[in-house]
Amino acid sequence: MLTILGFVMIAAFLALIMMKKMSPMAALVLIPALFCVLVGQGAHLGDYVLKGIGDLAPTAAMLMFAIIYFGVMIDVGLFDPIVRSILKFCKADPVRVVVGTALLAAIVSLDGDGSTTFMITVSALYPLYKRLKMSLVVMTGVAATANGVMNTLPWGGPTARAATALKLDAGDIFVPMIPALAVGLVAVFALAYVLGRRERKRLGVLTLGDAGLVTEAVPEKETEEVLVGAGSGGTGRTPADARPTTGGAGTGSDDATATGPGSEVQADDDDGLQVLDPQRATLRPKLYWFNAALTLALLTLLILQVLPIPVLFLLGAALALTVNFPHMKDQKARVAAHAENVLNVSGMVFAAAVFTGVLTGTGMVEHMARWLVSGIPDALGPHMGIVTGVLSIPLTYFMSNDGFYFGIVPILAEAGAAHGVAPIEIARASLVGQALHMSSPLVPAVYVLVGMAKVEFGDHTKFTVKWAALTSLVVLCAGVLFGIL
Numbered sequence: 001m002l003t004i005l006g007f008v009m010i011a012a013f014l015a016l017i018m019m020k021k022m023s024p025m026a027a028l029v030l031i032p033a034l035f036c037v038l039v040g041q042g043a044h045l046g047d048y049v050l051k052g053i054g055d056l057a058p059t060a061a062m063l064m065f066a067i068i069y070f071g072v073m074i075d076v077g078l079f080d081p082i083v084r085s086i087l088k089f090c091k092a093d094p095v096r097v098v099v100g101t102a103l104l105a106a107i108v109s110l111d112g113d114g115s116t117t118f119m120i121t122v123s124a125l126y127p128l129y130k131r132l133k134m135s136l137v138v139m140t141g142v143a144a145t146a147n148g149v150m151n152t153l154p155w156g157g158p159t160a161r162a163a164t165a166l167k168l169d170a171g172d173i174f175v176p177m178i179p180a181l182a183v184g185l186v187a188v189f190a191l192a193y194v195l196g197r198r199e200r201k202r203l204g205v206l207t208l209g210d211a212g213l214v215t216e217a218v219p220e221k222e223t224e225e226v227l228v229g230a231g232s233g234g235t236g237r238t239p240a241d242a243r244p245t246t247g248g249a250g251t252g253s254d255d256a257t258a259t260g261p262g263s264e265v266q267a268d269d270d271d272g273l274q275v276l277d278p279q280r281a282t283l284r285p286k287l288y289w290f291n292a293a294l295t296l297a298l299l300t301l302l303i304l305q306v307l308p309i310p311v312l313f314l315l316g317a318a319l320a321l322t323v324n325f326p327h328m329k330d331q332k333a334r335v336a337a338h339a340e341n342v343l344n345v346s347g348m349v350f351a352a353a354v355f356t357g358v359l360t361g362t363g364m365v366e367h368m369a370r371w372l373v374s375g376i377p378d379a380l381g382p383h384m385g386i387v388t389g390v391l392s393i394p395l396t397y398f399m400s401n402d403g404f405y406f407g408i409v410p411i412l413a414e415a416g417a418a419h420g421v422a423p424i425e426i427a428r429a430s431l432v433g434q435a436l437h438m439s440s441p442l443v444p445a446v447y448v449l450v451g452m453a454k455v456e457f458g459d460h461t462k463f464t465v466k467w468a469a470l471t472s473l474v475v476l477c478a479g480v481l482f483g484i485l
């Protein structure tokens with residue numbers, strides 16, 4: 001009974017958010033609360049929720065101070081050179097823009113933190129996507145999938161969890177998987193190229209003039225206009241209608257807003273175009289190298305795990321605010337500028353705590369896992385590595401990494417051992433599903449991504465799941481072909 005209700009609860013949650021009948025925050029809270037009552041454990045709902053909140057509180061704290069830290073770094077201009085470099089590389093070509101999205105997300109993912117990756121990627125590319133009227137779900141989908149593949153780094157989380165759960169060395173798990181993961185990353189770039197070609201076909205090949213004016217250069221089919229519906233909510237305009245911007249600063253409005261990828265932006269009233277203002281008052285050019293060194297030191301300490309991640313970001317945010325904005329009034333203004341993102345993301349984390357708390361506390365997760373494992377035919381026993389890889393794709397989407405690696409992987413390893421499959425093979429196979437996991441509604445970082453990109457979570461899910469699942473299958477097939485699994 002718990003098994004059936006568990007699957008029904010997950011299906012109901014996904015259906016409601018993808019059909020936009022409920023917001024993700026409301027669905028994460030109300031649906032598990034209802035099912036907790038249905039299974040006859042309503043009296044324990046408070047205990048389950050508090051347990052879930054306790055487990056996710058460090059994550060909420062990390063995201064809160066990471067948003068403030070990188071928000072301040074965006075305000076002071078640390079990433080402005082990246083934006084300029086990407087603009088120069090992309091040259092308003094949709095193919096280059098989407099491939100550049102995958103490249104930037106993959107590079108930044110080396111720090112092992114998804115929220116950092118998404119903040120930097122969206123901050124750098126959001127203005128360009130909006131200016132070219134490209135689909136924003138393409139940006140979120142590609143960034144999430146690239147980060148998912150890179151999330152398998154030993155300091156990224158999943159590999160460390162698998163090593164801890166099965167008492168293995170993280171290096172022994174990760175290093176042999178490098179060829180398969182490399183193929184997965186190539187698949188992400190291939191996906192980015194295909195999606196970029198689609199955008200080019202839809203929009204035409206554009207050029208971005210010195211003044212930032214978008215004009216049509218070599219349309220592939222439409223010669224009269226560039227279609228601009230997706231990603232902007234518009235009904236279609238010709239590039240000549242786009243308002244020019246100078247050096248990335250909008251001319252449609254003189255009022256700065258505190259929302260979107262950067263807090264100091266100017267907006268086009270018609271397009272909702274937001275770009276970083278190169279003349280904004282928050283720039284600190286004299287402190288550029290200090291901020292760069294501080295960020296590099298922070299990421300190094302994060303990778304080395306010298307201190308817990310929430311503590312590192314807390315200290316980093318406090319130091320960044322104090323040095324860049326020594327006056328109390330300015331510090332308050334910077335915190336207030338990013339308060340919306342902080343509130344949205346931390347709220348989603350605590351809402352997700354209700355979902356995970358009920359799913360785990362009622363025993364639904366355990367019953368679902370055991371049902372899946374018991375349904376594996378004996379003939380597949382010697383191939384438990386492949387079976388684990390296949391199961392990791394849906395299970396890491398519907399579960400937290402902690403629940404999967406500490407609750408499910410040991411069961412799969414035990415089943416594999418009975419058929420002579422080494423635990424190390426099970427551990428490697430468990431990494432396969434991470435490309436899809438990063439778009440899970442139970443991953444707090446994904447709300448940073450969709451929130452900053454102003455994309456509905458349901459739209460992101462519908463677009464990304466199929467491509468991320470395909471990428472995971474590519475990693476699995478590569479692992480089998482290379483004899484890793």
